[in-house]
Amino acid sequence: MEKARIGLVGTGFIAKIHIAAYKEIAPYAQIAGICSRKKENAENFAREHNIPKVFDNFEELCTSPDIDIVDICTPTNLHDEVIICAAKNKKNVICEKPLTGYFGEDSEKEFVGIEVPKSHMYKKVLEKIEKVEKAIKENNIKFMYGENLIYAPSIEKMKRMISASSSTILEIRAECSHSGSHASYAKLWRTSGGGSLMRLGSHPVAVVLHLKYYEGIQRYGKPIKAKSVLAEIGNLTKIEPFIREEKHYVATAWEDVEDWSILIINFEDRTKGIIFSNDISLGGLKNWIQVSLSKGQIYANINPNNMMVAYAPEKEIWKDEYIAEKIETKEGWNFPSPDDFWTRGFPQELKDFAISVIEDKEPISNFELAKETIKVIYAGYLSSEEGRKIEL
Numbered sequence: 001m002e003k004a005r006i007g008l009v010g011t012g013f014i015a016k017i018h019i020a021a022y023k024e025i026a027p028y029a030q031i032a033g034i035c036s037r038k039k040e041n042a043e044n045f046a047r048e049h050n051i052p053k054v055f056d057n058f059e060e061l062c063t064s065p066d067i068d069i070v071d072i073c074t075p076t077n078l079h080d081e082v083i084i085c086a087a088k089n090k091k092n093v094i095c096e097k098p099l100t101g102y103f104g105e106d107s108e109k110e111f112v113g114i115e116v117p118k119s120h121m122y123k124k125v126l127e128k129i130e131k132v133e134k135a136i137k138e139n140n141i142k143f144m145y146g147e148n149l150i151y152a153p154s155i156e157k158m159k160r161m162i163s164a165s166s167s168t169i170l171e172i173r174a175e176c177s178h179s180g181s182h183a184s185y186a187k188l189w190r191t192s193g194g195g196s197l198m199r200l201g202s203h204p205v206a207v208v209l210h211l212k213y214y215e216g217i218q219r220y221g222k223p224i225k226a227k228s229v230l231a232e233i234g235n236l237t238k239i240e241p242f243i244r245e246e247k248h249y250v251a252t253a254w255e256d257v258e259d260w261s262i263l264i265i266n267f268e269d270r271t272k273g274i275i276f277s278n279d280i281s282l283g284g285l286k287n288w289i290q291v292s293l294s295k296g297q298i299y300a301n302i303n304p305n306n307m308m309v310a311y312a313p314e315k316e317i318w319k320d321e322y323i324a325e326k327i328e329t330k331e332g333w334n335f336p337s338p339d340d341f342w343t344r345g346f347p348q349e350l351k352d353f354a355i356s357v358i359e360d361k362e363p364i365s366n367f368e369l370a371k372e373t374i375k376v377i378y379a380g381y382l383s384s385e386e387g388r389k390i391e392l
């Protein structure tokens with residue numbers, strides 16, 4: 001195989017980023033087909049991006065002999081179904097983060113986030129992970145976990161510095177936050193599987209797990225794994241003084257999902273990871289990692305970073321030119337990101353995935369990372385509800 005042939009499922013926000021990234025790695029991958037919930041959207045996308053084939057649905061795409069990798073860019077509640085369908089048809093899978101979750105499939109309740117015990121959710125998520133893992137293993141396909149931050153140039157540099165210093169990672173702090181999603185699916189547990197900890201926290205949880213895994217492999221030949229989790233979640237946009245304010249700049253109207261979370265991971269070597277993720281942070285997307293090593297300290301400011309700083313007296317000055325994700329205004333001082341997708345690791349991630357299939361090797365972001373990330377997140381929900389540390 002010279003180039004991996006991709007079948008894209010979905011035409012939404014992340015699918016657009018994947019398309020842009022595939023264009024940058026054209027020697028390794030080509031989009032051979034596409035489908036979406038509405039065929040019309042897939043047809044428009046195919047016309048716009050020269051994609052040769054439009055499928056009626058993901059089942060049809062998964063059976064096509066023209067596809068090597070099914071790239072799942074659908075909402076998270078569909079991930080497990082599409083993975084299992086692809087696996088049964090012996091197709092390799094790229095699955096966007098997070099792997100899966102609990103979506104109230106076995107409950108009549110509308111607001112499952114506050115009406116279904118987290119102990120039940122945790123059990124169901126573990127069962128689902130097992131089912132997906134079985135399908136992957138039995139059909140001997142490659143699973144590639146769409147966690148782009150693992151491939152961010154600053155994280156790759158950080159890994160080289162950790163390795164060079166032969167340091168112990170004593171503590172990692174990491175955050176992914178912004179001023180909140182306005183998408184309706186994000187407001188309800190049934191469609192999102194959780195709030196800020198799930199949607200945003202899945203990025204820093206994965207980075208922290210990956211760095212300790214890497215340290216373990218480098219120094220001892222085996223990963224250092226998460227042992228227990230302690231977490232707290234909150235709904236800061238539901239407090240009275242905030243509600244009474246006339247104008248709200250952060251997203252509101254969360255139904256049964258949290259808008260704020262902190263999670264502590266205790267690793268088996270007794271070191272710590274602290275994850276911050278919330279929907280109440282103004283000023284654009286925040287993605288940073290701080291590592292306290294036994295022999296040094298490293299900060300990675302992925303978003304925003306001050307490689308570029310720009311000022312405009314009015315927001316219209318920069319017209320449609322992209323400045324940075326999720327900023328409320330282009331007026332005043334801003335931090336334009338010259339190549340945001342590269343800074344966040346998207347083309348590098350998809351290149352690793354295409355090469356993994358072409359050369360039959362394990363991707364850096366794999367099923368193990370996807371599985372551990374979702375286990376930590378749901379252990380976090382359980383911890384927060386029961387007010388105790390959860391052993392994994």
Ligand SMILES: NC(=O)c1ccc[n+]([C@@H]2O[C@H](COP(=O)([O-])OP(=O)(O)OC[C@H]3O[C@@H](n4cnc5c(N)ncnc54)[C@H](O)[C@@H]3O)[C@@H](O)[C@H]2O)c1
Nearest residue numbers: 010011012013014015035036037073074075076096097098
């Ligand atoms: N890596 C990142 O930084 C990042 C950023 C945003 C979203 N995501 C992840 O990407 C996934 C999608 O999120 P999004 O924001 O792109 O959502 P979206 O709503 O913008 O797009 C979802 C797409 O899936 C399609 N779809 C829905 N049901 C389908 C079906 N049955 N068959 C085929 N297509 C179907 C929809 O038509 C839509 O095109 C989520 O899992 C999310 O967590 C990752």
